[in-house]
Structures are given as C-alpha cells and as structure tokens.
Amino acid sequence: xxxxxxxxxxxxxxxxxxxxxxxxxxxxxxxxxxxxxxxxxxxxxxxxxxxxxxxxxxxxxxxxxxxxxxxxxxxxxxxxxxxxxxxxxxxxxxxxxxxxxxxxxxxxxxxxxxxxxxxxxxxxxxxxxxxxxxxxxxxxxxxxxxxxxxxxxxxxxxxxxxxxxxxxxxxxxxxxxxxxxxxxxxxxxxxxxxxxxxxxxxxxxxxxxxxxxxxxxxxxxxxxxxxxxxxxxxxxxxxxxxxxxxxxxxxxxxxxxxxxxxxxxxxxxxxxxxxxxxxxxxxxxxxxxxxxxxxxxxxxxxxxxxxxxxxxxxxxxxxxxxxxxxxxxxxxxxxxxxxxxxxxxxxxxxxxxxxxxxxxxxxxxxxxxxxxxxxxxxxxxxxxxxxxxxxxxxxxxxxxxxxxxxxxxxxxxxxxxxxxxxxxxxxxxxxxxxxxxxxxxxxxxxxxxxxxxxxxxxxxxxxxxxxxxxxxxxxxxxxxxxxxxxxxxxxxxxxxxxxxxxxxxxxxxxxxxxxxxxxxxxxxxxxxxxxxxxxxxxxxxxxxxxxxxxxxxxxxxxxxxxxxxxxxxxxxxxxxxxxxxxxxxxxxxxxxxxxxxxxxxxxxxxxxxxxxxxxxxxxxxxxxxxxxxxxxxxxxxxxxxxxxxxxxxxxxxxxxxxx
Amino acid sequence: xxxxxxxxxxxxxxxxxxxxxxxxxxxxxxxxxxxxxxxxxxxxxxxxxxxxxxxxxxxxxxxxxxxxxxxxxxxxxxxxxxxxxxxxxxxxxxxxxxxxxxxxxxxxxxxxxxxxxxxxxxxxxxxxxxxxxxxxxxxxxxxxxxxxxxxxxxxxxxx
Numbered sequence: 001x002x003x004x005x006x007x008x009x010x011x012x013x014x015x016x017x018x019x020x021x022x023x024x025x026x027x028x029x030x031x032x033x034x035x036x037x038x039x040x041x042x043x044x045x046x047x048x049x050x051x052x053x054x055x056x057x058x059x060x061x062x063x064x065x066x067x068x069x070x071x072x073x074x075x076x077x078x079x080x081x082x083x084x085x086x087x088x089x090x091x092x093x094x095x096x097x098x099x100x101x102x103x104x105x106x107x108x109x110x111x112x113x114x115x116x117x118x119x120x121x122x123x124x125x126x127x128x129x130x131x132x133x134x135x136x137x138x139x140x141x142x143x144x145x146x147x148x149x150x151x152x153x154x155x156x157x158x159x160x161x162x163x164x165x166x167x168x169x170x171x172x173x174x175x176x177x178x179x180x181x182x183x184x185x186x187x188x189x190x191x192x193x194x195x196x197x198x199x200x201x202x203x204x205x206x207x208x209x210x211x212x213x214x215x216x217x218x219x220x221x222x223x224x225x226x227x228x229x230x231x232x233x234x235x236x237x238x239x240x241x242x243x244x245x246x247x248x249x250x251x252x253x254x255x256x257x258x259x260x261x262x263x264x265x266x267x268x269x270x271x272x273x274x275x276x277x278x279x280x281x282x283x284x285x286x287x288x289x290x291x292x293x294x295x296x297x298x299x300x301x302x303x304x305x306x307x308x309x310x311x312x313x314x315x316x317x318x319x320x321x322x323x324x325x326x327x328x329x330x331x332x333x334x335x336x337x338x339x340x341x342x343x344x345x346x347x348x349x350x351x352x353x354x355x356x357x358x359x360x361x362x363x364x365x366x367x368x369x370x371x372x373x374x375x376x377x378x379x380x381x382x383x384x385x386x387x388x389x390x391x392x393x394x395x396x397x398x399x400x401x402x403x404x405x406x407x408x409x410x411x412x413x414x415x416x417x418x419x420x421x422x423x424x425x426x427x428x429x430x431x432x433x434x435x436x437x438x439x440x441x442x443x444x445x446x447x448x449x450x451x452x453x454x455x456x457x458x459x460x461x462x463x464x465x466x467x468x469x470x471x472x473x474x475x476x477x478x479x480x481x482x483x484x485x486x487x488x489x490x491x492x493x494x495x496x497x498x499x500x501x502x503x504x505x506x507x508x509x510x511x512x513x514x515x516x517x518x519x520x521x522x523x524x525x526x527x528x529x530x531x532x533x534x535x536x537x538x539x540x541x542x543x544x545x546x547x548x549x550x551x552x553x554x555x556x557x558x559x560x561x562x563x564x565x566x567x568x569x570x571x572x573x574x575x576x577x578x579x580x581x582x583x584x585x586x587x588x589x590x591x592x593x594x595x596x597x598x599x600x601x602x603x604x605x606x607x608x609x610x611x612x613x614x615x616x617x618x619x620x621x622x623x624x625x626x627x628x629x630x631x632x633x634x635x636x637x638x639x640x641x642x643x644x645x646x647x648x649x650x651x652x653x654x655x656x657x658x659x
Numbered sequence: 660x661x662x663x664x665x666x667x668x669x670x671x672x673x674x675x676x677x678x679x680x681x682x683x684x685x686x687x688x689x690x691x692x693x694x695x696x697x698x699x700x701x702x703x704x705x706x707x708x709x710x711x712x713x714x715x716x717x718x719x720x721x722x723x724x725x726x727x728x729x730x731x732x733x734x735x736x737x738x739x740x741x742x743x744x745x746x747x748x749x750x751x752x753x754x755x756x757x758x759x760x761x762x763x764x765x766x767x768x769x770x771x772x773x774x775x776x777x778x779x780x781x782x783x784x785x786x787x788x789x790x791x792x793x794x795x796x797x798x799x800x801x802x803x804x805x806x807x808x809x810x811x812x813x814x815x816x817x818x
Contacts, residue, residue, distance in 0.1 A: 235685065235720060242715045298714070344790070356782045360775055367774040381767055384709045386717065386760025393775050523688045601687070610688050 003068055006056020007147035010097075013049035013104070014137040016042055020130035024123035028195075036123035043111035043126050046133065047104040054101045057146050058088045067153035070094060070146040076159035076578045078549045086170030087160050092294060092310075093146035095173060099290070100136045102174075102181040106210070107133065110185060117206060124192035125185075132184055135317045143310045159578035162550065168228040172221055179218025180251045180286035185210040186258060187283035190276045191325055194332045204266035204275065209637060211262060211279075215255045216633035222248050223626035234584035234599045236517065236614045238622060241390040243298050246369045247289030250362055254282040257358035260351045268413055270341070270348055273333050274355070280329060284322040285362070291318050297373060346416040350408030357401040364393050402456050402507060405500060406463020410470070424470060428462035435459075446515040453511035460504030464497050495636025502628030509621025513594070518615040525608035533615025535589075535596050536560045537569075542600070542609060550574040552585075555600040555609065559589055571600045595619050685720050690727070692734055701734050704746055708733070709758050717760055729758075 020042035027035025057070070061084045066072040074091040075084060083090075089098040107129040114122050140146075164170075189207045193199045225245065230238040239245065261275045292298060295311030342348035368385045375381055406428055410421045432455040439451040469475070471493065472485040518533050526541040540556040554572040558565065569587030576583070587598040594617035601610030686705075692698040702719060708729060710721035718726040718733075729750065736746040750758055762768045 237720070240715065352786055356779070356786065360778045360782060363778040364775045367771060371768075371771045375767060379767065382755065382757040383762045383768065384715075384757055384760050385762060385771065386707075386709060386715060388707050388761035389771075392761065393772075397775060397779075521686055521688055521691060604688070 002056050003060050003065065003147055003149075006053040006059075007145075009049045009052035009056070010137065010141060010147070013046050013053065013100075014134065014141065016046045016049060017130045017133040017137060020046060021127050021134055025127040028120040028123040028127070031120070033119065036119050039123050039126035039130075040111040042130070043104070043107045046130070047101075047108035050097075050101045050104045050137075053147075054088070054097055057094060057097060058085055061085065061087050064157065065153075066155070066157050067149055067151065068146075069148045069150040072150050072154050072157045074160055075157040076549070077156050078577065079160060079165070080548055082167070083160060083165045083170060089173045089177075090160050090164050090170075093140070093144040095177075096136065096140045096144050096294070097146055098173065098177055099181060100133060100140060102177050103129070103133050103136065103184055106182055106185050110188075110210075114206070121189075121192055121196060124195055125188045128188040128191045129184060132188070132321065135320065139310075139313050139317065143313050156578070159576070161579070162574065162576040162581050162583050163232055165576075166228060166232055168224050169232070172224040172228060174221075175217050175224060176221030176248055179214050179216075179221050179255075180248060180289060182210065182214025182217060183251055183255055183258075183279075183283045183286050185214070186279040187321070187325065190279035191328060193276060194328045197332060197335060199272055199276065199336055201266050201269050203272075204262040207279065208259070208262045208266060211255065211259055212633055212637055215252070215259055216630050216637070218248065218252050218255060219626055219633065220630040222252060223623050223630075226626075227623050230619070231586050231588055232583070234586050235612070236519075236586075236595075236597050236616050236619075238513075238619070241368075241387045243369050244293055246365050247292045250365050250369075251282055251285040251289060253358050253362040253365065254278065254285050257355045257362070258282050260354050260358075264348050264351050268342065268348055271352070271355075273336055276333070276336075277329055278355070278359075280322070280325040284318070284325065285366070287314075287318045287321060288366075291315060292369065342413070343415040345411065345418050347408060347411045347413045349416070350404055350411055353404055354401065354408065357397055361394055361397045361401075364397065365390065368393070398507075399456065402460055402503070405460050405503065406467065409467050409496060409500070424466060425463060428459045428466055431462040432456070432459035443516055450511055450515035453515070454508055457504045457507030457509075457511060460507060461501050462504075464501040464504065467500075468497050491639035492636045495632045495634075495639070498632025498635060499629045500632075502625040502630075502632060504625070505621045505628060506625030509618050509623075509625060512618035513616045513622070516617045520611075520613040522611055522613075523604050523606075523608045524611045528608075530611075530613055532613045533594060533596055533617070534561060535566065535615075537596070537598065537613060539609075539611065542603075545572075547574065549578070550576040553600070555587070555598075555611075557587060557598055559596060569596070569598050571598045573600060590620060592620070593617065685718075685722050685726065686730065687727070690730055690734065692738065697734075697737050700743060701730070701737055704733050704737075704743055705730055707760050708747075708750060709760050711754060711758060729754075 020039055023042075024036050024039035027033070027038065057068075059065075060068045060071050061075055062081065064071065064075060064077045064084070066075075070091065070093050074094070075087045079087065088094045107126060110117075110122070110129065111126055114125075117125070186207050189203065189210075193203055222245075225248070226238045229240070230236065258275065258278045261271045261278055264271045265275045291311070291314045295314050297311055368389055372383050372385055375383060406425060407418075407421050410416075410424060411418070435455040435458040436451045439454050443450075468489075471489055472482050474482055477485075520530060520532055522530070524530065524539040526539055529536055529538045531537075536559070538558040538560070540558055542553055542555045545552050545554050552572045552574040554570050557569045557571070559567050559569055567589050569589055571587035572585040574583045574585060575581075584599055587600075589596040594615055597614040597616055599612040601612065603609055686702070692701060705719035706717045708718045710716045710718045710723055710726040710729070712723050712725050713721045716726075718729045732750065733746055736749055741749065747759075756762065762771065764772050
C-alpha cells in the first residue's frame with residue numbers, strides 16, 4: 001500500500017512539475033504576479049511528493065518487500081539495515097529517483113531562499129528547473145519505474161553486489177548527485193537570464209552560492225569514490241580514468257571553471273556571455289555523465305543496442321536541454337552587453353587562463369571518453385582509450401594551470417603587476433626548490449620528473465600561505481593588527497585559500513604515490529617476514545571467520561618498525577552469501593608518511609599464500625586535499641556577502657503594491 | 660533469439676563484474692620473471708594493454724583468466740629477447756588495436772590526439788580576438804557608425 005502511495009506521489013509530482021513549467025513562465029511574460037507566484041508552492045510540493053516516493057521505496061527496502069521488483073532484484077533479507085537503506089540508490093531505478101529528489105531539493109531551495117530575486121527571474125528559473133524535473137520524472141515513470149510489482153513475490157531477493165556494501169560507497173552517490181544535479185540551478189539561471197535578455201553582476205552573485213554548493217558536494221563525492229576504490233578494489237589504485245569516473249570529473253572541471261568565471265562576472269561585469277555558456281555546458285556535462293552511466297552504452301555499444309529505450313530517452317533529454325540551451329544562447333548572446341575591460345596581466349586575465357586550461361582539459365577528457373564509442377558507431381573500429389592516454393594529455397595541461405594558480409589571486413583587478421607578484425612569490429619558489437632537492441635526496445628511484453611534480457604541489461601550497469600572510473600583513477604590522485586583519489579577512493578569501501592549499505596537497509599526494517609506490521608480490525608462509533616502506537611485516541597465518549552475510553579468510557600480519565610493534569593488520573578475503581561473490585579487504589596502516597597496504601591472495605599449491613604488499617607514500621594527501629577543498633567551499637559559502645538572501649548592494653526601494 | 664542475446668549480454672557483464680571484483684591479485688607470484696629488469700619491463704608493457712573482457716582494466720590490474728594468459732604471453736616474448744615494441748606488435752597482431760589502452764597516433768585517432776591542442780588554440784584565438792575587439796571599440800578612432808552619427812550632428816548644427 002505504501003509502495004502504491006509512493007508510485008502515486010511520483011505521478012502527482014510529474015503533474016505538479018508540469019504546472020510549474022507552464023504557469024510561472026506565462027506569468028513572467030504577462031507580468032502576472034499571481035501566475036508567477038505559483039512557482040513557489042509548486043516547487044515545494046514537488047519536493048514533498050518526490051520525497052514521499054523516495055521514502056516509500058526506502059520503506060520497501062527496509063521491510064524487504066520482495067513483491068516490488070526493484071527490491072527483489074537488488075536487496076536481500078540478510079543485508080545489514082544501513083545497506084538496505086543505501087540499496088535504494090544502489091541500482092538504476094532507485095538512483096534515478098534520488099536524482100529527481102535532489103533536483104527538486106535544489107528547486108525548492110531556490111523557491112524558499114531566493115527572496116531577493118526579481119520576481120520574473122525567479123519564476124523563470126523555477127520554470128526551467130521544473131522542465132528538467134518533468135523530463136526526468138517521465139524517464140523514471142516510463143522506462144525505469146522503481147515501483148513495479150512482482151507477482152508472485154520471490155521468497156528472497158538477489159542481493160546487492162557485495163563490493164557496493166561499504167559505507168563510503170553507500171554515501172558516495174548522494175554526494176555525487178548533489179554535486180552534479182546541483183549544476184542544474186546554474187543552468188536554469190542561465191536559461192532564465194537568456195529569456196529575460198538581461199544579465200548583470202547580480203546574476204553571478206545569485207548563481208555563485210548554488211554553483212559553489214554543487215561543486216563542494218561533487219568534490220567530496222568524487223573523493224569518496226576514489227577513496228573507496230583505493231581500499232576496496234585492493235591494488236592501491238585510486239583513480240582509473242574509467243568512463244564512470246570521467247562522467248563525474250567532467251562536470252567538476254567545467255564547474256570549477258564556472259566558479260572562477262562567475263567571480264570575474266560578479267566583481268568586474270566581464271566574461272558575462274562566456275559565463276552563461278559555461279553554465280549551460282557544465283550542466284550539459286552532468287546530463288552527459290548521466291547518459292554515459294545510465295544508458296548501458298558503456299558496457300558496449302551492443303548492449304546499448306539490445307535495450308535502447310533508456311539510452312535513447314536520456315539521449316533525447318540531453319539533446320533537448322543542451323541543444324535547446326545552446327540554440328537559445330546563439331539567439332540571445334549577441335544582444336547582451338559585455339563590459340569590464342582588463343589588461344592581459346590582471347586578476348581577470350589569470351582567470352581567463354584558468355578557464356582556458358580547465359575547458360581544454362574538460363574537452364580532452366570528454367573526447368577521450370566518447371571517442372571509442374563514437375568511432376565504433378561510425379566505422380566499427382574498436383579502440384581503447386585508457387589511463388596512459390589521459391595521463392599523457394591531461395597531465396601536461398595541469399602544469400601551467402598550477403604554475404599560474406598562486407599568481408592569479410595576487411594580481412590586482414584590471415591591471416596587475418607581474419614583477420611585484422613574482423617577488424612576493426619568491427618564498428614559494430624557494431620552497432619548491434627545497435622540495436626538489438629534498439625529494440631527490442630521499443629517493444633513489446622513480447621518474448626524474450617526479451621531484452618537480454612534488455615541487456609544483458609544494459609551490460601551490462606555499463603560494464596559498466604567502467597570499468594569506470600578505471593579506472594580514474604578517475611581519476610588517478603589530479601582532480594585534482595582524483590578528484585583527486586575520487579575523488576581518490572575508491570568509492570567501494579564506495575559502496579560496498583553503499581550496500588552493502588543498503589543490504597543492506592533492507598534487508603532492510598524487511605525484512608522490514604514483515612515482516614512489518613500493519610494491520612486493522610474493523608467496524609467504526606463516527612465520528616469514530618482509531621489509532616494506534620501513535616496516536617489518538611478519539605473516540602469522542590465516543584464520544576463517546563469519547560476518548553477518550559473508551564468510552571470510554582473515555590473514556594476520558604483525559607490523560613492526562625499528563623493532564617496536566606498530567600494529568596488526570588483518571587483510572581478508574570475503575565470500576558473500578547473496579550474491580555469491582568474493583571481495584578483498586585490504587589491511588591498511590595509515591600514517592602521515594604513507595600507507596602500508598596489505599592484500600591476501602589464494603593459498604598456493606606448494607604451501608603459503610600469495611601476498612601483495614604496498615607502501616603508498618603520502619597517499620592520504622589526495623583525500624585530505626579534497627577534504628580541505630570541500631571545507632574551503634563551506635567557509636566561502638558561509639560568507640555573509642555570498643549568503644542567499646543577504647541584502648544586495650543597491651537596496652531596492654521597498655515597493656508595496658497598493659491593493 | 661532476442662532473449663538469448665539479452666541473456667548472453669547479461670552473463671557477460673556478470674562475468675566482467677566478477678572478474679573485476681576479485682582483482683586483488685592480478686599478477687600472481689608464480690607468473691613473475693626472475694630477472695627484475697625484465698619483470699619491470701613486463702609490468703610496464705602490461706599496464707598499457709587492455710584486459711579484453713574487462714571494463715577499462717589493464718592486464719596488469721585484472722584477475723580475469725584471459726589477462727593472465729596475456730601476461731604470460733608478454734613475459735614469454737620478453738624472455739625470447741623481443742624488444743618492448745615487438746612485444747606490443749605481437750599482441751596487437753593477435754588481438755587488434757583494441758588491446759592498446761593508449762591508441763596509436765594514426766588517421767582514425769587524429770582527432771582524439773589533437774583535441775587538446777585544437778581546443779587550446781581555438782581558445783587562445785577566441786580570447787585574443789575578443790580582447791582585440793574590445794580594445795578597438797574602446798580606442799580613440801571612431802567607428803563608421805560613430806562617424807556617420809557625428810556627421811549627422813555636425814550637419815544638424817550647420818543648418
């Protein structure tokens with residue numbers, strides 16, 4: 001009954017969304033206040049209805065109602081409660097429901113907190129937002145309905161893929177979706193502005209918090225996915241340039257570019273047209289990602305051809321919104337005034353460079369991801385584009401970006417003084433040189449470029465620190481003045497500093513762990529020892545154990561450093577009951593220096609077990625860096641000036657309509 | 660017939676998932692060559708070759724039986740004193756260009772390899788043109804439109 005209630009709520013949400021598309025849009029063009037105001041209650045009730053549907057499905061999962069086909073196919077009665085709940089979005093139908101839920105959440109947030117928006121703009125934004133909802137609700141109801149009943153109900157379900165039964169992965173999709181669905185707001189604002197035919201700095205001020213929020217969640221979502229892959233897949237890899245990863249990485253790259261260009265637009269009224277285009281493209285890449293992941297085109301072009309309904313439906317949505325958005329852009333863009341002149345060497349100039357490089361790298365990832373599919377569809381030729389390609393093309397694009405990164409924030413708007421900035425960055429360059437020397441002295445292997453890569457990361461981190469020291473005039477004024485300046489520095493500046501510092505850490509972690517990973521593959525018998533990454537690891541043996549829904553072989557390793565016991569690691573192999581699959585659980589000892597990472601393999605015919613031991617230097621910097629970027633975003637978002645609803649610069653006269 | 664195809668695709672994808680799940684121990688201790696220099700070359704070559712039955716995994720990372728066969732093949736060719744390029748050519752001759760995770764630079768992959776360069780150049784041209792345009796519109800010289808308008812005003816004055 002509750003399931004039918006959810007199903008009904010979802011259909012009702014579609015109807016409400018349809019009303020929300022049509023009525024406010026007409027209202028805005030007729031300047032009819034009452035019609036425009038329909039948007040707000042519609043957005044809120046749309047959220048309410050989709051939430052009912054979502055929780056109805058969750059109820060079916062929690063109570064293991066296997067008469068619901070979706071539950072039967074993806075859940076199992078013995079699964080722990082948390083994975084029953086997370087199981088809602090662990091499958092195609094449920095994840096699309098989560099998609100529309102988050103879409104509605106953003107729409108309702110604009111409805112509730114967008115009080116300072118001009119009424120026509122707000123009505124149009126909500127109307128465009130609802131049109132996306134209509135498309136995806138139709139998709140959900142027509143091709144991927146999670147509420148379909150299965151009669152007769154099976155006695156138990158098929159279970160969730162055990163590698164997905166993991167806390168990081170359980171909460172990875174909600175973050176990721178909040179990220180890339182959040183860019184829909186930027187898209188809706190862009191389309192609304194094009195329809196209005198008016199765009200100014202205030203637009204960027206309204207859009208930036210939403211974009212920043214989406215970017216934050218996407219950052220942490222991607223990082224969680226990478227962290228999960230690192231400890232769950234069992235060979236210490238953390239990024240694979242897999243199409244699924246690329247699908248979320250492309251909107252991240254474009255979204256990062258958008259954040260920066262919107263900054264120029266807000267402060268200087270320049271890059272307006274470009275920012276609008278970027279807002280459209282960023283969300284289009286989110287849709288593209290949804291298409292790549294959800295259509296089945298990935299497994300192979302053939303599996304797409306076997307059941308093309310879903311794929312073609314999403315493709316149609318993609319074409320409609322991207323094509324429609326771009327067509328509207330082409331029609332309206334030239335009517336808009338671009339303003340704000342600047343010299344090439346200026347804050348604006350550096351942000352243009354940022355956009356140029358980020359957009360180029362987005363295009364590189366996009367083409368690399370789609371090329372094999374397109375080539376096969378066109379010529380039948382099958383090629384692969386894998387990590388070696390992306391490392392070779394994407395890597396070099398990041399170098400100039402990172403080199404320019406600390407310079408940008410130090411340049412003045414309009415016309416900057418590059419010589420002065422280089423002087424101020426002297427300390428960062430020095431730090432980088434020290435890093436090169438230190439890394440070269442400490443390591444005896446690895447590619448010769450690696451010390452330079454680490455130095456680049458150090459330079460970015462030091463650059464952020466110098467920027468902060470300069471802003472608070474550290475060392476040149478009294479201590480109380482420094483403290484006063486540090487506390488008065490706007491939160492958005494702190495956000496930038498954190499985010500940039502995090503990028504530097506990320507780079508250090510990536511280079512260090514890629515270049516200096518230590519790996520041992522061997523057969524170990526109980527009692528044998530191995531030296532890895534400064535640790536002495538002794539294999540004690542293998543025991544069998546039993547978890548809530550799996551059986552496992554648990555190895556026992558004693559880890560010592562300089563004779564003193566550090567920890568015991570118990571990497572394991574699990575065999576799940578339903579579905580019967582094996583997974584590996586790595587044994588990881590984390591430290592600042594790096595991770596000791598042990599994996600246990602099969603028993604060998606001649607006795608002993610296959611063992612893989614890694615030392616991954618500074619690998620934590622990768623996720624720590626991402627976390628600091630996320631925190632930076634949060635700090636910036638808490639800035640009063642950015643807060644949604646904060647009074648705008650020019651106070652509008654309070655117009656009370658005479659009634 | 661159609662159902663059979665759906666089934667076979669489903670089975671294939673389940674197999675691919677199974678193969679990738681237990682990817683923990685791709686290179687087995689027994690497979691490795693005793694010569695560390697040769698083994699290192701084998702690892703580097705393997706990381707650039709695709710496991711044909713997996714999704715986007717190199718044979719070095721994959722636990723699938725086919726990947727193990729390919730790893731053995733790579734090591735066989737290396738012990739037979741093949742150069743790295745010869746080993747790769749040998750594998751490509753048998754399994755096609757599809758095994759290369761980094762596609763070769765040729766006519767069909769021209770656009771793939773040149774994309775970064777083309778987009779970057781296009782971007783630079785666009786930036787240069789738009790800043791050039793704003794610079795001229797901002798310059799002291801009058802545009803045709805402005806000249807016409809000025810002439811109009813002047814003639815109005817004279818009248």
